[in-house]
Amino acid sequence: MAEPRSRQTVTPYSWGSGGRGWRLCDRQEMQVVEEVLAAGTAEERHYHRNATQVYYILSGCLRVEMDDETHQLSSGEAVEITPGTRHLIANDTGVPASLLVISSPSTRNDRVKAEPDQGG
Numbered sequence: 001m002a003e004p005r006s007r008q009t010v011t012p013y014s015w016g017s018g019g020r021g022w023r024l025c026d027r028q029e030m031q032v033v034e035e036v037l038a039a040g041t042a043e044e045r046h047y048h049r050n051a052t053q054v055y056y057i058l059s060g061c062l063r064v065e066m067d068d069e070t071h072q073l074s075s076g077e078a079v080e081i082t083p084g085t086r087h088l089i090a091n092d093t094g095v096p097a098s099l100l101v102i103s104s105p106s107t108r109n110d111r112v113k114a115e116p117d118q119g120g
Contacts, residue, residue: 007034016043021101031103037062042090045114051103053081055089060097063090086114 003009005024013021018038025032031051037060045065055064056078064071064079066087071079081087091097 016041019043027106028108029105031101031106031108033101033103034058034098035101036096036098037089037091038096039091039094043088045086045088046111047086047114048081048083048103048107048110049112050083051105051107051110052083053107054100054102055079055081056100056102058098058100060091060095061093062097062099063092064088065090 005022007022010022010024013023015021018041019035020038021033021035023031023033055062055073057073057075059075061072061074064073064081064087066079066081066085073079089099
C-alpha cells in the first residue's frame with residue numbers, strides 16, 4: 001500500500017536562485033511536484049518534448065509565459081502546457097508563492113532549454 005507523502009516526508013530539491021520542490025509522485029507515467037518560488041525567482045525558458053504539464057497555483061501569484069502568451073495566475077487557478085510549448089514561471093511579487101506541477105509522462109530527461117527570443 002502506498003504511504004502518504006508531504007513536504008515533511010520527501011527529500012526536497014532546490015533549483016535556480018530560490019526555487020524549492022518536493023516530488024509527491026515520481027513515476028515514469030506521471031509526476032506530481034509541489035514547488036515554492038521565493039520572491040523574485042524565475043526559471044529559464046524551456047519546453048518538454050513529450051510531457052504535458054498542469055501548473056495549479058496553491059498560494060500567491062505567479063506569471064506564466066507560454067510561447068507568445070503571458071498569464072498572471074492566482075491561488076486556485078491552473079494552466080495546461082502542452083508538449084513543445086516554450087514556457088517559464090516567475091514570481092514577480094514580494095512574497096513566496098507555491099504551486100503543484102503535474103506532468104504526464106514524467107519530465108525526467110524531457111526538459112530542453114529554449115533558445116532566447118529573436119525579437120518577436
